[in-house]
Amino acid sequence: MPLAATELVAPDVYWVGAIDWSVRVFHGYHTDEGTSYNAYLLMDEEVTLIDTVKVQFGLELLERIKQITFLDSVKYVIMNHAENDHSGALPFLMTQLKNATIVTNKICMEHLILLYPSLKNYPFKIVNNSTQLQLKTHTIHFLQVPMLHWPDSMFSYCAETNILFSNDGFGQHIACSERFMDQIAQKDHIIHLMREYSANILGPFQVPLATALDNAKGLKIDMILTAHGISWRGDYLGMALNEYIQFSQNKQMQKKLTVVFQSMNGAVKKAAQIIMQGSQHPVQFCDLAITDLTKCALSAYESEFLAIGSPTYYGQTTPLVESAIHYLRGLSLIKGRKVMLFGSFCWSDKAVLSMKQMIENAGGTVVSEISFKMGVNEITQAALINDLKKFV
Ligand SMILES: [Fe+2]
Ligand SMILES: [Fe+2]
CATH class of the missing domain: 3.60.15.10 (Ribonuclease Z/Hydroxyacylglutathione hydrolase-like)
Incomplete structure (x- = not known):
């Protein structure tokens, strides 16, 4: 050239x-x-x-x-x-x-x-x-x-x-x-x-x-x-x-919701979709299987609200979700945000608790914690929709 x-x-x-x-x-x-x-x-x-x-x-x-x-x-x-x-x-x-x-x-x-x-x-x-x-x-x-x-x-x-x-x-x-x-x-x-x-x-x-x-x-x-x-x-x-x-002046943040998640068998993705569809604010959907962290960071930069979801994977969050939280925390993109946590589990309900500790250490405020066993049923769906009201 x-x-x-x-x-x-x-x-x-x-x-x-x-x-x-x-x-x-x-x-x-x-x-x-x-x-x-x-x-x-x-x-x-x-x-x-x-x-x-x-x-x-x-x-x-x-x-x-x-x-x-x-x-x-x-x-x-x-x-x-x-x-x-x-x-x-x-x-x-x-x-x-x-x-x-x-x-x-x-x-x-x-x-x-x-x-x-x-x-x-x-x-x-x-x-x-x-x-x-x-x-x-x-x-x-x-x-x-x-x-x-x-x-x-x-x-x-x-x-x-x-x-x-x-x-x-x-x-x-x-x-x-x-x-x-x-x-x-x-x-x-x-x-x-x-x-x-x-x-x-x-x-x-x-x-x-x-x-x-x-x-x-x-x-x-x-x-x-x-x-x-x-x-x-x-x-x-x-x-x-x-x-x-x-x-x-921190005015780049808008009333916008960034949904960051990884799903293993579809349950967490279904919950993420319910959150996306139920949000009264603009939403960015960051499926970590296909979305790189650079794009997640840009969306979090502009968002007052985060929703982060993970299945329990060997007693903790998945590596991709942990990596995303690690990346966003380093860039101060969790600090000052309201955060909704959601996660599925089979026999050990650990992902949401694990994420809560990471989010609080990063300066975020956890406003909702929703764990569900195996799949998303009507009760979980209602809880997700109800807790979205905490993003106002
Ligand atoms: Fe440079
Ligand atoms: Fe540089």
């Missing part, structure tokens, strides 16, 4: 990243539409690269830089985050960029050297919120955003162009040739992917997000250039900011 072209995305700023059309699993996150690793070259007399790409795209990045300038003219490589999707190519790049200094915060430097010991042989310039990187005609400021989503995460801001380089912030996992929201026909789909990203990456980090938004209030931002997927400018800047403001 030919390389995607470099592209001037703003005055003096070229996109030089990589589009990963093929990646489908990103540390467990199912990226059904691929992703991109967006890196940017800021053309100044002191040329500055902002972020890099995953290791297998290092040569692509290098070729794109060469289309624009001489490698020896690159003076700085700003690293906003040490995770390997943005740093994997850095050790190789530093062998090629003979005059470059790595610019990052102290924690990120430590992470980078732990990940790639060869980097200790290169010059670093350590920055923080009160440090500027003064280039010939551009000034770069730094905004530390710890736990968005690593301790080393930061944003970079160019004062002359009002561009925020937000790394993982405001991104989405999608491989596409468009760069900006205004070029996208299906705008709702990008918002959907942004929420999926928030659910699966930023779930536990609402407080750091609120702090970051507060700290960024004083900045005049005309463009947000992300490190994944689509970037934001013009009328659509507000759309991106609004998504994060809503999430930071």
Whole structure:
């Protein structure tokens, strides 16, 4: 496949990243539409690269830089985050960029050297919120955003162009040739992917997000250039900011019910269907036999109510249900939700009790517990319908 072209995305700023059309699993996150690793070259007399790409795209990045300038003219490589999707190519790049200094915060430097010991042989310039990187005609400021989503995460801001380089912030996992929201026909789909990203990456980090938004209030931002997927400018800047403001205030949750279950012989599935049909709220049906956890997380992110069902399987919940609770708990997507539990059993009634302990440990409020032996009879059906009224 030919390389995607470099592209001037703003005055003096070229996109030089990589589009990963093929990646489908990103540390467990199912990226059904691929992703991109967006890196940017800021053309100044002191040329500055902002972020890099995953290791297998290092040569692509290098070729794109060469289309624009001489490698020896690159003076700085700003690293906003040490995770390997943005740093994997850095050790190789530093062998090629003979005059470059790595610019990052102290924690990120430590992470980078732990990940790639060869980097200790290169010059670093350590920055923080009160440090500027003064280039010939551009000034770069730094905004530390710890736990968005690593301790080393930061944003970079160019004062002359009002561009925020937000790394993982405001991104989405999608491989596409468009760069900006205004070029996208299906705008709702990008918002959907942004929420999926928030659910699966930023779930536990609402407080750091609120702090970051507060700290960024004083900045005049005309463009947000992300490190994944689509970037934001013009009328659509507000759309991106609004998504994060809503999430930071927990307003992404709606009166919506996510039903998560696994069924072994059909009884739990039947109970799940009764719950779905009886709900007075919109429902998302997550049969774990066919629904991946990435989609469950997105639905839970938007839902005030969860219903979780499992048969008793050797004295406990099924592995898939336990795994789903484990995943949602890690992302803080059970915390603060009302939860209905339901489960079938043959001779040992344990699944609901086991789930109750896990849900309460995760900060959820159990509002209903319904166990039934073998199959769903009329009494169980009535109990399920009746307990749905607790979701108001
Ligand atoms: Fe990351
Ligand atoms: Fe990333």
